[in-house]
Amino acid sequence: MWKEWALAFVDLLFPPFCPLCRARLDEGRRDPLCGPCWDGLERLSPPYCRTCGRPFPAFDPGRPVEGSPCEPCRRRRPPFGYARAAAVFGERVREAVHALKFDGKTALARPLGDLLAEAGAATLAVGTVDCLVPVPLHPSREAARGFNQSVLLANRVGRRWGVPVEPRALRRRRPTLPQTDLDAERRRANVRGAFTLSRPAAVEGRHVLLIDDVFTTGATVAECARVLLAAGARAVGVLTLARVP
Ligand SMILES: [Zn+2]
Ligand SMILES: [Zn+2]
Numbered sequence: 001m002w003k004e005w006a007l008a009f010v011d012l013l014f015p016p017f018c019p020l021c022r023a024r025l026d027e028g029r030r031d032p033l034c035g036p037c038w039d040g041l042e043r044l045s046p047p048y049c050r051t052c053g054r055p056f057p058a059f060d061p062g063r064p065v066e067g068s069p070c071e072p073c074r075r076r077r078p079p080f081g082y083a084r085a086a087a088v089f090g091e092r093v094r095e096a097v098h099a100l101k102f103d104g105k106t107a108l109a110r111p112l113g114d115l116l117a118e119a120g121a122a123t124l125a126v127g128t129v130d131c132l133v134p135v136p137l138h139p140s141r142e143a144a145r146g147f148n149q150s151v152l153l154a155n156r157v158g159r160r161w162g163v164p165v166e167p168r169a170l171r172r173r174r175p176t177l178p179q180t181d182l183d184a185e186r187r188r189a190n191v192r193g194a195f196t197l198s199r200p201a202a203v204e205g206r207h208v209l210l211i212d213d214v215f216t217t218g219a220t221v222a223e224c225a226r227v228l229l230a231a232g233a234r235a236v237g238v239l240t241l242a243r244v245p
Helices: 002-013 035-040 071-075 091-102 106-123 139-145 149-161 184-191 219-230
Strands: 082-088 131-134 170-172 195-197 207-215 235-243
Touching: 035 091, 082 106, 091 106, 091 149, 091 207, 091 235, 106 149, 106 235, 131 149, 149 207, 170 219, 184 219, 195 219, 207 219, 219 235
Parallel strands: 082 235, 131 207, 207 235
Antiparallel strands: 170 195
16 A cells, blocks of 8 residues: 555656656556557567467468468477567567667566566466576676666566576677677577576576567577577577567
8 A cells, every 4th residue: 555655656756757658657557668658569469480489471371370380490490499479579669679778778677578478478388487598698798788688577577477587597608799780690600609508507407488688580599599408408498578570
């Protein structure tokens, strides 16, 4: 009760505004997001590739049967068992991720982590996951930013699911180029050997769920999965906030 009063009082002194659209928070708010921005996050729904989570166009007559792997997954099976995303990397999600990562709006990890937790609970056998491992940043990048957005998201999901988070299980041992301007082959080369395991005991024999903000070609999570499996993880899946279709 006092918490509600305290919140109402703080709202009165400092009217809360949505970091995306600057509207005043009102009905349907998911602090710090306003109701319309929360509702407008481009949630992903089936059909998608059962392996990598790539969304299939809903009315494409030539598309594979629902639940079957997509063409790239058939050609080259990714090292992770499955990948799922909560949303497509649409305009609103892109803006939210940008504000979280580059404007330091870390409070956004709350609603975005909730979105991740809810999407994961709807599509994954959450009860079989032993631990969450966020994709690490290179220590110099994390120091410059002050946080790792994947750790913030994983912490939120872990709390909601009651699953432990292992933020230091993986380590990025060398800085990598931003993946944005690289093609698929260069992306793989860019991250090859970039990760190492600092706590093998944390993943050995366990079902590990990797957590990251955006899945583009999957090169980064594939390399992380390779390292985790080599260290004896029983199964490795991937859950990202967004996916580039
Ligand atoms: Zn808004
Ligand atoms: Zn696929």
